[in-house]
Amino acid sequence: MIRDFSAFMPGGTPARREPTALERLGWGPTFASQIDTDALTATPPVRVVAVHRSGLQVAGDGIDETIPPGPDATVGDWLLLNRARPRSSRVLERKSLIKRRAPGTGREVQLIAANIDTVFVVTSCNQDFNVARLERYVAMAFEAGIEPVILLTKADLAEDPAPYVEEAQKVSERVPVVALDARGEEPAKALASWCKSGRTIVFLGSSGVGKSTLTNALLGTQDIATQGIRNDDARGRHTTTRRELHATTGGCLVLDTPGMRELQLTDAATGIADVFEDIEALAARCRFADCRHETEPGCAILAAIEDDSLDPERLARWRKLQAEEAFNSASLAERREKDRAFGKLVRSAMKAKSDRKR
Ligand SMILES: Nc1nc2c(ncn2[C@@H]2O[C@H](COP(=O)(O)OP(=O)(O)OP(=O)(O)O)[C@@H](O)[C@H]2O)c(=O)[nH]1
Ligand SMILES: [Zn+2]
Numbered sequence: 001m002i003r004d005f006s007a008f009m010p011g012g013t014p015a016r017r018e019p020t021a022l023e024r025l026g027w028g029p030t031f032a033s034q035i036d037t038d039a040l041t042a043t044p045p046v047r048v049v050a051v052h053r054s055g056l057q058v059a060g061d062g063i064d065e066t067i068p069p070g071p072d073a074t075v076g077d078w079l080l081l082n083r084a085r086p087r088s089s090r091v092l093e094r095k096s097l098i099k100r101r102a103p104g105t106g107r108e109v110q111l112i113a114a115n116i117d118t119v120f121v122v123t124s125c126n127q128d129f130n131v132a133r134l135e136r137y138v139a140m141a142f143e144a145g146i147e148p149v150i151l152l153t154k155a156d157l158a159e160d161p162a163p164y165v166e167e168a169q170k171v172s173e174r175v176p177v178v179a180l181d182a183r184g185e186e187p188a189k190a191l192a193s194w195c196k197s198g199r200t201i202v203f204l205g206s207s208g209v210g211k212s213t214l215t216n217a218l219l220g221t222q223d224i225a226t227q228g229i230r231n232d233d234a235r236g237r238h239t240t241t242r243r244e245l246h247a248t249t250g251g252c253l254v255l256d257t258p259g260m261r262e263l264q265l266t267d268a269a270t271g272i273a274d275v276f277e278d279i280e281a282l283a284a285r286c287r288f289a290d291c292r293h294e295t296e297p298g299c300a301i302l303a304a305i306e307d308d309s310l311d312p313e314r315l316a317r318w319r320k321l322q323a324e325e326a327f328n329s330a331s332l333a334e335r336r337e338k339d340r341a342f343g344k345l346v347r348s349a350m351k352a353k354s355d356r357k358r
Helices: 037-042 131-144 162-169 186-190 211-219 269-275 277-283 300-306 312-329 332-357
Strands: 045-052 055-060 063-067 078-080 097-101 109-114 118-124 147-153 177-179 200-204 243-247 253-256
Touching: 097 131, 118 131, 118 211, 131 147, 131 162, 131 269, 131 312, 147 162, 147 211, 162 177, 186 211, 200 211, 211 253, 269 277, 269 312, 277 300, 277 312, 300 312, 312 332
Parallel strands: 118 147, 118 200, 147 177, 200 253
Antiparallel strands: 045 055, 045 078, 045 243, 055 063, 097 109, 243 253
8 A cells, every 4th residue: 555654744734635544633743743754654653532441542544443551641642553562652742731640649640631732611601600610720721731712601591691701801811712502503613713623622611511512512413422332341331531532523523531521730830820920920020039928018919909900819719729739739748748737728718708708
């Protein structure tokens, strides 16, 4: 068989032609630039499209198979498939990575998803709407190196979605906000600029906000709930570890990963700083480098609150996220010690809040 590898190499992509099998899976210059033609022939690139207990399901140009677990890879990863020793397949450097600490352990890191292009942080135009939660998810996306977009579903049920949009826009100047009806034709149109062929997206948010509805709207007639049962164990039971990519008719890849819907913030100091860049910029102007923004003279943050240019609630949320992040990122031993201190901090924050309300 003659294969045209030109499209795999950097700069080899002409403007208008049908996408190759690999491009439909998300292949592009970021990955192509990491390998040479010899490696391409000997070890074909494949993408991990699903993670099962029995192994990694990989897809490539004419390849669709399950390899045993082994490579330190997760759904979305690109591997150079080593046919003789699949466990030794090389994992290509990632564009983005969502990870977390394995629950209940010390420093062990769990890979959740790789090479996601866009995270849609989903909430609804109703009582689910919560700025603190939006900030948390957006920080996580920034930390992972992924572009976040805030999606406000159930706009059709709200008397006026505008106030929700306005609040959501305050999370970060860098994050677009879209309000829509998650059902029917609207998502495919409203999200078209992010859901292009070969792009990989994921919907994150609380239960009931419309993640499955959005996924179904993009996938067309396919039903994700029934589709997911297919590759699980013999009894067709859902397993909590299942993660997989589904292709839309437009060629966009939607990651379905129930385990990722609620995430703790871990090792996300940079992401938090990105979301709260307004506060970080103020902090840099405080007189003392170690200013705690409580009573210090020359504190730029206290000054901003004083002149109403900073919302004290936003400052409180920043403090809380930072404390939580520091707590989650600590090792188990450190955690035990911090446990008490954290409880105290939360209690004093709650008290400060109720004092203010009084
Ligand atoms: N009217 C209206 N209903 C919606 C919208 N989005 C979701 N719903 C409805 O809300 C309910 C919950 O939607 P799901 O898509 O199951 O929510 P989910 O986020 O996937 O929930 P989990 O699977 O529990 O995580 C369903 O009955 C949807 O039809 C919307 O934009 N407008
Ligand atoms: Zn200060």
